[in-house]
Amino acid sequence: MTDTALCRVLHVDDESDIREVARLALEDVGGFTVESCASGAQALEKAPSFGPDVILLDVMMPGMSGPEVLDALRGRPETADIPVIFMTAKVQAQEVEALTKLGAIGVIEKPFDPMTMSGQVAEIWDRHVVR
Amino acid sequence: MLFGNARSTADKLKALGAAYGAALPGKLQELETAARALSGGGAFEELSGPLNEVRMLAHKIAGTAGTFGFQAITDQAREVEKSLLAAIKAEAPFTAEQAAGIERGIAALKALGSAAADTAAPARAAPEEAMPAESVVLLAPQGEATDALAGQIERCGYRVRRIGDAADTDTGPGGARVRAILVHADVPQGHKVCRRLREDFRRTFRANVPILFLSQSGDYRSRLQAVRAGASAFIAAPLDAATIVRSIEELSAATMFAPYRIVIVEDDDVLAGQCAEAFEGSGYAARIVKDPADLLDRLETFEAELIVMDLSLAVVNGVELAKLVWQHDHYRDIAILFLSPGPEFNARLLQVGIADEFFVTRPVDINALRAVAARYLADARFGRRGANRADLFPHLDRIAELKTTGDTPRRRSDARPPASTPPEGVPDDAPKVLVVDDDRHLVDAIAIKLSEHGLEPLKAFTGEQGFRVAWEESPDVIITDYDMPGGSGDYLLGRLKDAEETRDIPVMVLTAHTLDGQKDYALEREFIGRLGAVSYLAKPISLDALVAEIDRLRPVRSDGNR
Numbered sequence: 001m002t003d004t005a006l007c008r009v010l011h012v013d014d015e016s017d018i019r020e021v022a023r024l025a026l027e028d029v030g031g032f033t034v035e036s037c038a039s040g041a042q043a044l045e046k047a048p049s050f051g052p053d054v055i056l057l058d059v060m061m062p063g064m065s066g067p068e069v070l071d072a073l074r075g076r077p078e079t080a081d082i083p084v085i086f087m088t089a090k091v092q093a094q095e096v097e098a099l100t101k102l103g104a105i106g107v108i109e110k111p112f113d114p115m116t117m118s119g120q121v122a123e124i125w126d127r128h129v130v131r
Numbered sequence: 132m133l134f135g136n137a138r139s140t141a142d143k144l145k146a147l148g149a150a151y152g153a154a155l156p157g158k159l160q161e162l163e164t165a166a167r168a169l170s171g172g173g174a175f176e177e178l179s180g181p182l183n184e185v186r187m188l189a190h191k192i193a194g195t196a197g198t199f200g201f202q203a204i205t206d207q208a209r210e211v212e213k214s215l216l217a218a219i220k221a222e223a224p225f226t227a228e229q230a231a232g233i234e235r236g237i238a239a240l241k242a243l244g245s246a247a248a249d250t251a252a253p254a255r256a257a258p259e260e261a262m263p264a265e266s267v268v269l270l271a272p273q274g275e276a277t278d279a280l281a282g283q284i285e286r287c288g289y290r291v292r293r294i295g296d297a298a299d300t301d302t303g304p305g306g307a308r309v310r311a312i313l314v315h316a317d318v319p320q321g322h323k324v325c326r327r328l329r330e331d332f333r334r335t336f337r338a339n340v341p342i343l344f345l346s347q348s349g350d351y352r353s354r355l356q357a358v359r360a361g362a363s364a365f366i367a368a369p370l371d372a373a374t375i376v377r378s379i380e381e382l383s384a385a386t387m388f389a390p391y392r393i394v395i396v397e398d399d400d401v402l403a404g405q406c407a408e409a410f411e412g413s414g415y416a417a418r419i420v421k422d423p424a425d426l427l428d429r430l431e432t433f434e435a436e437l438i439v440m441d442l443s444l445a446v447v448n449g450v451e452l453a454k455l456v457w458q459h460d461h462y463r464d465i466a467i468l469f470l471s472p473g474p475e476f477n478a479r480l481l482q483v484g485i486a487d488e489f490f491v492t493r494p495v496d497i498n499a500l501r502a503v504a505a506r507y508l509a510d511a512r513f514g515r516r517g518a519n520r521a522d523l524f525p526h527l528d529r530i531a532e533l534k535t536t537g538d539t540p541r542r543r544s545d546a547r548p549p550a551s552t553p554p555e556g557v558p559d560d561a562p563k564v565l566v567v568d569d570d571r572h573l574v575d576a577i578a579i580k581l582s583e584h585g586l587e588p589l590k591a592f593t594g595e596q597g598f599r600v601a602w603e604e605s606p607d608v609i610i611t612d613y614d615m616p617g618g619s620g621d622y623l624l625g626r627l628k629d630a631e632e633t634r635d636i637p638v639m640v641l642t643a644h645t646l647d648g649q650k651d652y653a654l655e656r657e658f659i660g661r662l663g664a665v666s667y668l669a670k671p672i673s674l675d676a677l678v679a680e681i682d683r684l685r686p687v688r689s690d691g692n693r
Contacts (some may be wrong), residue, residue, distance in 0.1 A: 017151050018195055024147065028140040060190055089194025089209070111197025111205050114144055 006125040008033045010052035012043040012069065013087070014061045021055070021114050030118025040064030040072070045104070048078040054125055059088040059099065067102050075105065085124055087112070150201040155244040161238050162188045170234070172227040175218075182225065185233070186215040192240070203274040204243050211236040242347075242368065246279035266290035267379065270325055271315035271345070276370075281370030283300040287380075294324070299313065309340050311379045314360055316346035316353050322360035329361065341382040345370050352664055354509035358391070365513035380618045391415040391508050396426055396452065397470070398445050402495060406439060409497045410504070423447045427455070437504060441470040442534055443493075450531040457520050457527075466507040466519040470495060472534070474595035479533045485526050489519065494602050494630070504626045561587040562685055563604060567597035567623060568612035568641065577610065580674040586681070594623035601633045608684050610677070613642040626664040637684040639666040 011022050019036040026034045035050045037043040040063060047055065055073070059066035066086055066109045073079040086099045089110040096107045106124030108117065134143035159187035165188055168181035189212040197205035206456050214233055218225055267289050271277040289310065314325040325342050332480040341364065344357035349367030357365045364378045393410050395417060397403035403419045410417040420426050423444055429435075438456065442449040447471060456462045469489035471477055480487045491500050510518045523530075564586050566577045571592060589604055591597035594615055601609055609627070620640055627633040638660075666680055 015191060015195060017147070017154070018198065021144070021147050021198055024143055028143065037550075060137065060187060062187070087189055087194075089205075111199075111202075114198060115140075117192035 006032065006053050006122055008035075008052045009054055009056060009121065010035050010037065010047060010050055011056045012037045012040065012061075013056075013058040014038055014063075015058075018058075018110075019119065022112075022117065025112075025114040025117040026121070029115060030121065032118065032121075040066070040069035042067055044072055044076070044079070047073065047082065048055075048076075052082060054105075054121065055082055055084045056121065057084050057086055058110075059086050059106075067099070069070060070102055070104065082120070083128055085121060148199040148201075150289060151203065152248055155196070155201070156203070156241070156248050158188075158192060159237070159241045159244040162192065163241065166233055166237055169225060169230045172225045172230045174224055175222050175534075178225045179219065179222075182215055182219050186212055186219060189215060201243070201275050204240060207236065207240045207243060211240065216445065218651070219243050243276055246276040265310045266292055267317075268292045268294060268312045268325075268328060270294045270313065270318050270321050270328075272317045277315070280370055280372060280375075284375060287372050287376045289376070290542045309463055311373065311382065312340055312342045314342060314344055314362070316344065316348075316356055317633055322356060326361050326558045341379075343375065343378055343382070345375070351506075351509065352511040353515070353686045357513055358505045361391075362513075382679060385692055391437070391512070392433060392435045393417045393439060393504065394420055394426070394429060394433065396420045396423060396441045396444070396449070397439070397441045398422075399441070401436060402441075405497055406495070408503050413501060415504075423452050426452060427459070430456070430465070435465055438465055438467045439470065439491075439500070439504065440467050442476075442490075443470070443472050448531055450527050450534060453523075454527050463520055464470065464517040466511045466520075467523070468500075468503060468507050473599040475593070476533065477601070478595075480530065483529060483533065486522075489523055491509065494632075515589065561585055562608070563587045563589055563599055563606040564681055565589040565591060565597065565604065565606040565609045566611075567591045567594065567595065567609065567615070567620075570612070571613040573612075577677065580678060581681075584678050586678075594620060594626075597623045598626040598630075598633070601627060601636060602630060605632065606636060608681050609636055609638045610681070611638060611640060613640050624664060628663045637665040638663070639680060639684060640667060641668050641672060 009026050009030075011019065011026065011034060013019050013022065013036075016038070019038065023034050023036055026032045035046060035052065037046055040057075040061060043055065043057070057066045057069055060067075062090045064072070066088070070084050070086075073082060073084065083105045084103070086102075086104045087110055088095065088099065088107060090096050090107070096109075101105050105128040108120050108124070112120070139281075162185065165181065169178060169185065172178075189208045193205050193208035196208065204337075207422075212528070213234060214236065218229055218560055221442045239243070265288070267284060269277070269281055269284070269291050271280070277293070281293060284291050292309075306609075310631070312325045312328055314321045318324070329340050329342060342360055342362040343364045343366060344353075344360055344362035345366050346353035347368045347370070349365075353367070354365055357649060358375070363382055366374055366378060380609070391410075391414075393415050395403050395406045395410075397406065397419065398421050400421070403421065407417040407419050416433075418429060418435075420429050423446060427544075438453075440449045440453055444452070453467050453469070456465060456467065469490045471487070471492045474492050477487035477490055477492055480490065488503075491503050507519060510516075514520075564581050566574050566581070566588060567590075568574050569592050574590050574592065578590060581588040588608055589599045589600050592615075594611070597611060611620045611623055620642075624638060624640075627636065627638060665684060668677065
């Protein structure tokens with residue numbers, strides 16, 4: 001496996017239904033190794049030990065919001081360089097743009113299709129690596 | 132382990148979807164409970180907390196439901212979220228109307244949620260070999276609600292053949308007898324498709340398949356659509372399979388298969404024929420009663436739902452006839468639609484506070500008649516039975532009185548009334564000139580001048596009245612004022628040009644608009660160019676000039692004389 005292969009995915013969402021279906025989508029369909037977290041705080045705790053290639057971060061969560069988690073990740077040396085993909089039930093197009101500007105490598109719209117989600121993640125990852 | 136027995140990712144997803152669907156009503160209940168804090172509205176500062184909380188919950192549902200296959204819930208939740216977001220951004224007081232809008236949105240979400248939960252519930256296992264011998268065609272928008280409904284109906288023992296939209300016409304009965312066509316109000320052009328389907332079934336299988344009309348709302352518009360679809364039954368939300376199946380069973384009673392039944396009481400053969408043809412063309416059963424004395428006999432053998440009653444019958448006042456029908460116990464629920472003698476009669480009705488929506492004005496616009504008839508049928512079959520009687524019966528005496536006092540001349544196709552008999556000294560075949568002006572003195576003065584000149588004057592004092600007289604009497608020339616209350620010259624010219632019978636009658640416009648006594652050419656262009664008048668005279672007019680102009684305008688008769 002080369003350095004550019006996407007292998008480990010950390011998924012952060014406060015909703016258990018979504019965590020379950022995303023794990024299924026990423027593990028069964030995408031073949032990735034997945035770790036799920038129910039909150040931003042949990043993600044900050046797990047990320048250094050799990051060492052994900054990418055973090056999928058829900059935007060609207062109670063407690064720390066997705067952008068706040070991203071900010072905190074960037075503030076810590078061990079997680080500062082981990083690429084982040086936001087997941088959001090976007091209401092307006094400019095929100096997506098704003099999220100990208102925060103430093104995420106991509107945005108996946110919710111609701112997502114479990115059968116194609118891992119493909120979306122891989123595509124965003126590939127674009128990021130080529131850059 | 133959750134997926135211990137699952138065979139594939141698809142099965143696992145299905146199981147997750149079912150679990151989510153089953154949990155949906157709970158999630159939506161949570162949303163509704165949170166939204167109660169917004170009820171009635173209030174200052175933004177006080178409500179910003181609840182607004183954000185409800186928005187967050189709606190946002191979560193919007194972002195999640197679609198992943199599990201419940202896209203309609205995502206869409207609806209997104210609508211609710213958008214409204215909340217707008218309110219949050221505005222930072223203005225949250226009004227009671229806004230709160231009510233959110234409540235309605237959440238109620239719609241809950242309805243979708245119940246349907247989703249039904250779908251998610253494990254279906255009662257049906258033995259595969261026992262394929263139902265009877266089916267229904269379901270014409271409804273794609274979505275969870277329809278999926279759920281189809282599933283429920285199938286569990287009641289019918290095969291369901293789904294048609295997503297009007298373009299999808301692959302509707303063969305597939306070996307099972309089609310018991311009903313179910314059409315949902317939200318399918319564009321659904322009424323046309325289901326009528327076409329029914330015709331196909333009728334032709335191919337000699338079967339009269341009833342149409343059941345399904346609607347989320349029981350409002351008037353929906354009931355009207357049902358009539359247009361030719362539906363035999365109307366089912367409003369909640370659209371549950373039990374009600375639908377019960378309705379299908381009830382429709383087996385032969386009488387309910389019958390199309391809408393209309394009796395036309397009209398002694399004018401031409402008009403009666405036109406009405407009957409229009410109704411038959413819409414798939415209704417229509418019977419003409421020419422002699423009012425036959426009406427009750429006819430009703431005994433033909434169970435009418437609607438009577439179209441001319442108020443100007445030659446031998447009896449239509450109002451009296453209506454009273455006779457409605458006083459009869461068996462016929463009190465029949466709707467009666469009156470053909471009014473003209474707009475002026477309607478104006479008199481309005482003056483005494485009787486809504487003229489119950490009257491179709493003569494000359495009868497067949498499309499308007501059909502549309503109004505559909506409204507009556509919607510009430511009679513799917514709405515308040517006897518509503519029309521309840522609305523009108525108390526006013527019948529008043530209507531009869533108005534009818535008698537303001538009796539108007541009958542149509543050209545009937546015997547001509549004394550009102551249009553030429554004044555003394557005017558020959559019977561004198562050319563007729565209609566004068567329309569709200570200034571009665573001017574009309575009288577012109578009439579005298581016309582009579583002296585050997586012309587037969589006809590008078591009208593409003594645009595509406597002018598059109599009616601023109602339609603009834605076919606004058607050789609029409610002279611009309613432009614600015615009149617009760618239908619301007621503009622209106623009159625428009626109607627005259629629209630009607631085949633009056634289109635070619637030359638019209639001269641009189642107007643007080645002048646430029647220092649000179650002709651206003653801009654106005655002339657307006658009257659002659661746009662409105663189709665042939666001439667234009669500025670007031671004050673010279674009666675001699677007027678008569679000369681009339682002579683110029685009168686069409687040349689076949690004998691070469693004017």
